[in-house]
Amino acid sequence: MTALHPAQALYSRGKSFPALAACEHYAGSEKLIRKALQLQVNSVHANRPIFDITADCEDGASVGNEEPHAQMVANIICDSGNHFDRVGARIHDIVHPHWRRDLDIIIGRAGERVAYIVLPKVNDAADVQTQINALNVVCKQRNIQREIPVHVLIETPGALHDVWAIAAMPQVESIDFGLMDFVSEHCGAIPASAMQSPGQFEHPLIVRAKCEIAAAALGNGIIPAHNVTTELRDTAVVKNDASRAYLEFGFLRMWSIHPNQIQPIVEAMQPDFADVTDATTILCLGQDAAWGPTQHAGRLHDRASYRYYWEVLRRAHITGMRLPVMAMQRFFT
Template identity: 45%
Template sequence: MATLHPRHILLGAQAGAFALPVCDHYSGVEVRMRKSLALQAEMAEEFGTCVFDATLDCEDGAPVGGEAEHAVLVTELALAAAPGARVAVRVHPVDHAAFDADVATIAGRAGHRLTHLMVPKVESVADVQRAADALDAAGAGTLPLHVLIESPAAVHRAFDIAAHARVQSISFGLMDFVSAHGGAIPADGMSAAGQFSHPLVLRAKLEIASACHAHGKVPSHCVVTEFKHLDALEQAARKAARELGYTRMWSIHPDQIRPILAAFAPQAREVDTAAALIERAMAADWAPVQFDGRLHDRASYRYFWQVLERAHQTGLSLPDAVQAHFTDATVRH
């Protein structure tokens, strides 16, 4: 009988919930989309794994009146991507006139090459179901949905949205969320630092993170628009990862990718501890063990296994004892 992978033993039905790269990089202009895909391939070779998703953007990338042509462009780019590339597309919102055509073209032709479809401005479970139905109609019935929550009402429904079976990840749309308050939140609430201090913005972020973790989905943190201030970006990423429970973050400039990886990566000592404990647990057939003067069981094994997964997702070297669990073949199963 085949030996179960530690991921399935420790995470069970949520085995795939945390397997996404920690960085989701967006681009919508043709030259930048091509550069993003090339950079993804270069960094995958450097790190030994794909460390960010390349999301091709229709919502902000398509010129008004040129939505159909842009959908064809991103479809061709997705189809031409290198084997093993992680390519996604952000389509227009479900109430936009181009939504159905976006999904029919992109998912209909390139759904098998996409990792997921991102749907912006989701307000309710009905919007999620509308997107799922469109994917089904396009013949992409197994393609996961990532959704972008951008309003106070959508935040209120975050737990219901996260519970939908097709939703794999929820992102927080900072800029639209702030502007939806009619000036009640000052402009500083959209800044790298201010978004972590205004109570309404902070509450929304926590609601989304909590909803995702309640349903085994991936919470993805919003953008930092000050893309030339990498120190501010890395500080924001660290807060998102270590204080707010986010396991993924948007990038809108290539220079932001490496700081996001660094911020979401575990410390080397955490990786060494996790590897040693998992090795001990496996030798004990996952029974409780003593380690560094503490008693550990499957609850703590689960935590330390996730440390190893995050290390792999951020391109860190893993100790030999656990490296075999993170080959391309085993990671996918």
């Protein structure tokens, strides 16, 4: 009898979380996007990069230059320098007159290769549904057969109120927190100190928002993505912010806005190696027992703990950790 892979055996009632990189690097200009593509090539682990790239139309395009900017983004996504098809695009928000044109251009030129579409500054679930519907209409018009994943930015109180409904939408793959716009939306009620550490992890309204976003995303089987850190030079600060986002709030992905931030974010999102070692042993025992109950080090393990340890092992793989040989042979070949 062929041994069942954990991804097949352990998720009969649902799906495992999307296998997204732990870091999402934002770049707005052609120069910076191309630099990020080269960094992606240099970051490859197990034939995949350790970070995704989001080409930014919202903040990247100057006023009046929206059309050529979207065309540039679409062209780069289709460029031979995009080796892994892990480049997404953030379009303009729903009140901006160019958002539909962003979709027309990017999907029309790069619909088969764009990794995902990011929707910023939505006010509620209805806004998200409107933009997803428009995306799918363009896909149909362009004969794009694949369903393009959508990432939704929570930057307003209204979007936070609807975050569970947004996270439940089938096409949504990630819920992202936009800290600075969220603070600005509160009309001075949240101090500027909450836009950076330690305030961003302590102010009650920000803590509430992060907890709600992470809970909604994880509860619907998708990825919660943490906001940027504004520290560009001190990598220890970056790593600490990413570590707190992961360990204290449950975020599985974080934005980067500078190349110096990528590696510290990825390292902070890695599980402890001792857990990886335990996960390998426990999963091998479980697979040998056809995923029935087993024991290891005097503790009982069943499908619930197998799922937990499979996510530990999968996360270690996604974040570029060197896995035990047995884990690679059994689960990642």
